Amino acid sequence: MSSASVAVIGGGISGLTAAYQLHKEGTSFVLIEKSDRLGGLIFTEQVGDFTIDAGPDSLLIQKPAAIELCVELGLHNQLVSTLQPRTAYIVRNGKLHPIPxxxxxxxxxxxxxxxxxxxxxxxxxxxxxxxxxxxxxxxxxxxxxxxxxxxxxxxxxxxxxxxxxxxxxxxxxxxxxxxxxxxxxxxxxxxxxxxxxxxxxxxxxxxxSTTSTHGLFRSLTGGLQTLTTALTQSLPNSVVKSGVEATSISGSGPFSVTLSSGENLSFDKVIFATPAYATSAIVQSLAPELSNLISSIPYTSIATVAIAYPRSSIDQLLNGTGFVVPEIEPDLSIAACTWISSKWPGRSPESHVLLRSFVGGSRAPQALSQSDQTLITTVQHDLRSLLDIRVPASLARVYRWPRANPQPHVGHLELVAQIDRHLSTYPGLQIIGAALRGVGIPDCIAAGRAAGHAAAQ
Ligand SMILES: Cc1cc2nc3c(=O)[nH]c(=O)nc-3n(C[C@H](O)[C@H](O)[C@H](O)COP(=O)(O)OP(=O)(O)OC[C@H]3O[C@@H](n4cnc5c(N)ncnc54)[C@H](O)[C@@H]3O)c2cc1C
Structure with a gap:
């Protein structure tokens, strides 16, 4: 039996922030993460001189929670603004048109x-x-x-x-x-x-003056994983159980959490920071109605495809942050492309440009069933057509994010209110994470902080 009073299930940015807050307030807890790696959707890969954010790459500053956390963790010197010009483009009739x-x-x-x-x-x-x-x-x-x-x-x-x-x-x-x-x-x-x-x-x-000079977004010099690494390093090793999945929960405070390893751990309080479908599965036998409500939040899947080209071979100047492709535009498969090397400083060597394209989502639900090579070929076809890039890629990486994007459909706020009503009949349980109250990293951080603080009381 564990002597910790709180379980945080899920070690993405939501769960890591809740754990950080619990640690800060001196409350004993265990963080349980299915994967061997903490950070969830936040993952940065360093490939030679290329710094590739495989999932999210931007922190919106209008919601201050993320920047405040970076500052608190001593990362203020590593915060970077987007490069100018910050123009984004929309494709129409196969051509890029700037958003004025x-x-x-x-x-x-x-x-x-x-x-x-x-x-x-x-x-x-x-x-x-x-x-x-x-x-x-x-x-x-x-x-x-x-x-x-x-x-x-x-x-x-x-x-x-x-x-x-x-x-x-x-x-x-x-x-x-x-x-x-x-x-x-x-x-x-x-x-x-x-x-x-x-x-x-x-x-x-x-x-x-701040947003017009420095733009609405920030990142970190080493990519966004710098943030989850700093959070992880702020926690004692002994409180993190990674590579093990929470499978079910029973009891009413203390709660008994069963892990895929067969262990049963006892906690006074539990914070779920897992995707909605995972939370739904864990609470199924304890709270079937709550489980059904949570499982009704759908998800879409997406792949990000990062490709680098020699800068000398690109005719287009790539003056801006990237473009989006309306689904109605024929013969194109990518949903959007971020010009990483024009958007953020220091992400690629000067000799190359780094582009990151998105394939999948609701417009192409089967995209992730394609091989890496097919996805790369698809993206290169679209980049050739839109940017006239005809040279072979110097680097290509595919990152798959199955069921990664929660979909707040019409009536979502009413659904969340219903979930909250059910949850209030299980004192000691909290649910955070991107599916309920905001997908953006600042929202996840704000909810993680609040949940950690509430559980520490
Ligand atoms: C491609 C992409 C780009 C994005 N870009 C941006 C961006 O630029 N800016 C922005 O603000 N947001 C962005 N987002 C959204 C943002 O990344 C997410 O909303 C946020 O990272 C979600 O964090 P989370 O901790 O709630 O969930 P997750 O990161 O999904 O973490 C959940 C964790 O729970 C673990 N888990 C699952 N089941 C179990 C279990 N049974 N037991 C234990 N652990 C379990 C998982 O392994 C995972 O680590 C993007 C999302 C995607 C997919």
Missing amino acids: QGSVFGIPTNLEALLASHYLSPQAKIRMAQDLVLPPKTDESDESVASFFRRRFGKETVDYLASPLLAGIHAGNVEQLSMHALFPRLVEAERRQGSVMRAFRNRPTGST
Whole structure:
């Protein structure tokens, strides 16, 4: 039997942060992680002089939890801003069109930006401007991201903005993802000002002196794994059980957690920082209804394909951070491509460019069944077509992320409220992680901190 009072199950950024907080507050705990490696989706590979973030690569600074944690861990000197120019592009008719300055989520907030949005047809721009006069939605019900954009800005913006940019971040289906759960700022903008464009024109984001000089995102010089490594190093080795899976839980405080090794450990409190489907399986026999609710959160899978080319062979200047590809564009398979060597300093030798493409998500659910070579060939085909890259790759790496992107569908916030109601009947249990209250790393960190603090009381 363990003498620790808290179990943290899952050693991604959510669980690591909860463990860090428990340690900071002097509470005894055990961190249980299925894999031999801590960090979950955060994984950086160093290949020669290339630093490749295989999963996430950016920390959004508008939500301060991630930056605050980096500073607290002594990583402030390693925080880096995105390089200029920070232009992102949208593909239309096989060509890259820049998202003009003065756009928020790709939505132009002034006439200049609207006119310069060449990824939209003239008719679509006229329709989009109607956002300024259309009445706001009167009821408070949730709706899909597609429904919101269709209402406010017209159908074409669903295909060329909402789907590749907003749903694309989540590798999800624009017709299913929840507007209320994912983009509350846009919902609020419509509700308060009657028009999204007017709301953002009056209160432009990204325009404080810090964000306009240094951009909205940060990373760490050695890649984002620097953060999970620092968190891991802050914990005593003895409290980490890696390479072993939690399989079930029973009891009512103390709880008995069964591991794949056959061990049973006893804890007063348990923090689940596992993906929703894993949490659902662990609590199945203890709390079947809770388990069913959690398992209803779907996931999509994605592969990231990192490819380096000699810089001298690239005609395009790669002036920006990368591009997104609308699903409606024919003959292209990648969903997006980040120009890593133009976005972050020091990620590739000067002699090369490093590009990272995304394949899969809701638009290509079978993508991960393809071989590495097929995925690389697919990506190279698209890069040849869009960037005219015709030379062989100097380096190619495929990273597979099965069931990695939780999908907050319409009604997600109500589902979370239901989960919370059920959970409140099991005092001592907490559920955190990307599936419930925010996918971004800052949200995961904030939830991990709060859960660790609550369990320490
Ligand atoms: C390709 C990609 C790019 C992304 N880019 C960004 C980005 O740039 N910025 C950003 O903010 N967010 C990004 N995200 C989202 C972000 O990475 C995740 O939301 C976040 O890392 C999730 O952390 P987590 O700890 O909640 O979950 P995870 O990282 O999934 O960790 C869960 C852990 O639980 C473990 N586990 C599972 N089952 C068990 C079990 N039974 N017992 C014990 N352990 C178990 C797993 O092995 C895993 O380590 C991206 C996501 C993906 C997939």
